[in-house]
Amino acid sequence: MSPTAPPEQAAENAERERRSWRQWTAIFIGAVLVLVYLFSLAAYAESGQSQLETGPPAIGSDGDGIDFAFDLVAMDPAKNQMTLRMLVKPEGSFYNEADATFAKSLRLTVRSQTTGQVSRDVAAGTPVGGTTELNVFIDGNPNTYPFDKYRYGLPAADATDPIDAPLTDPGPLVAVVELGPDKQPLPTVIPIGVYPSGGLQGWKEDWSYSLSQQQVGQAAPGDTLMLALTVKRGGGVLAFVLVVLGLMVVTAVLSGLVARSVARRRRPIEATMAGWFAALLFALVPLRTNMPGAPPIGAWLDVAIFYWVELALLIAMAVFIGSWLRYRKPPTD
Numbered sequence: 001m002s003p004t005a006p007p008e009q010a011a012e013n014a015e016r017e018r019r020s021w022r023q024w025t026a027i028f029i030g031a032v033l034v035l036v037y038l039f040s041l042a043a044y045a046e047s048g049q050s051q052l053e054t055g056p057p058a059i060g061s062d063g064d065g066i067d068f069a070f071d072l073v074a075m076d077p078a079k080n081q082m083t084l085r086m087l088v089k090p091e092g093s094f095y096n097e098a099d100a101t102f103a104k105s106l107r108l109t110v111r112s113q114t115t116g117q118v119s120r121d122v123a124a125g126t127p128v129g130g131t132t133e134l135n136v137f138i139d140g141n142p143n144t145y146p147f148d149k150y151r152y153g154l155p156a157a158d159a160t161d162p163i164d165a166p167l168t169d170p171g172p173l174v175a176v177v178e179l180g181p182d183k184q185p186l187p188t189v190i191p192i193g194v195y196p197s198g199g200l201q202g203w204k205e206d207w208s209y210s211l212s213q214q215q216v217g218q219a220a221p222g223d224t225l226m227l228a229l230t231v232k233r234g235g236g237v238l239a240f241v242l243v244v245l246g247l248m249v250v251t252a253v254l255s256g257l258v259a260r261s262v263a264r265r266r267r268p269i270e271a272t273m274a275g276w277f278a279a280l281l282f283a284l285v286p287l288r289t290n291m292p293g294a295p296p297i298g299a300w301l302d303v304a305i306f307y308w309v310e311l312a313l314l315i316a317m318a319v320f321i322g323s324w325l326r327y328r329k330p331p332t333d
Contacts, residue, residue, distance in 0.1 A: 039239060064092030065191030066106070066176055068225060070207075072200040073133065075231065077142035077150065077295065082231065084134045086110075086174070088122070091193070095128070102126045105179040106190075110134055111172040111224075121179065138231070139167050142295040146233045146241040153228040170210045170226035177223075190223050202237050202292060206230040237292050244291060245305050248284055252312035255280060259316035263323045271324060277317035284309065 067089040074083035088108065089095075096103040102122055109119045110132075120132075140150030155165035176192060177185040194209045208228040255277060261267040288294065288306055 036243075063191065064094060065193055066090055066094060067193040067195060068174065069195035069197075070227075071197050072203065072205055072229075072231065075150070075200070075203060075293070077140060077145075077148060077293070080138055080140065080150075081135050082138050082150070082152070084136060086132045086134055087130075087195075088132075089128060094190075096125075099125075100128050102128060105183070107177045107179050107185065109175040109177075111174065121183065136173075138229075143299045145293070145295045145299050145301065146238050146291075148295075149230065149232040151228075151230050168228070170208060170228040172212070172224050173227040175224040192223050192225050194225070202234050203231050204234050233293070241291055241301075244287065245301065248287075248305065248309045251280060251284070252309045252316070255313050255316040259319040259323070263319050265327065269320075269324050269328055271328075274317065274321060274324070277313065277320055281310065281313045281317060284313075 069087040069089065071085045072082060073085045076082065090102050090104075090106075094102065094104050094106075102124055105124045106122045107119055108122065109117060111117055136152055138150040138152050140148055142148050151167040152171060153167035154169045154171040156168050176190050178188045178190060180186050192211055197205060197207055199205060206229070210226040212224045212226050258267075258273070259277075262269055262273075284306070288302075289297070
């Protein structure tokens, strides 16, 4: 028979093992927190970035043409529309450097707006500057928040179902033609350039441009700027939402542990804890609705997480109150 360790030695060994286990647990938790912190910083740095994938090069000051600068300034997923800010800058022979005005008359035709096609004539001598905001339809599903993605463009030419097909090809955005003295379109080709977008905070944008000579009006071919834009949530928003959802789950688990301890009479019953359960039950509702860009109640995160967290909190509160009614003694005189 092997000799057994004295009780004091066995207790010391057990305490040493518990201490070692607590140390490794603390190291693991610290490492996880550091990784989450680094991930959140990287996600924030990535958000609000805009990428110009392809498209006509911006026209230099020594060339002729029209430069456009677009910025995404607002997203409204509930209405399936976005707001673009457009800046028009003439170059070369289209620009009068003496007084910073348009040297030639132009007609800008904006397509695919929520208000339909809109044309705007810019007369020669008009000062350069100012921006125009365009409300444009987008395709996407806000119920997949925070993994929702929105697109502007046209379905592929070979799509079997154009209605349900994804918008993968560039769609017409703005057409430019030169006007003569009688305000009739001239058969001239106007080079178009594009400046990269600055990006909207909280979103990641992928822009893709192309040019297409299409018939504008009934007289002359015009140059049409085609746009394919994909917008999705930035990494910072995604990280924040995932952290909040994780905290909701942890809160529900902790509430369940408290209710279980009280129901099994491992901890004394404090009547004031019922207020804590009730506060948690209703405090998570505004927290969910105030997440950045959160859609109305009914998104997938509600069905997958939020409803179940609320149900778990309600059950935990019911168990706690039931235990209080069962185990607390009636008042005495």
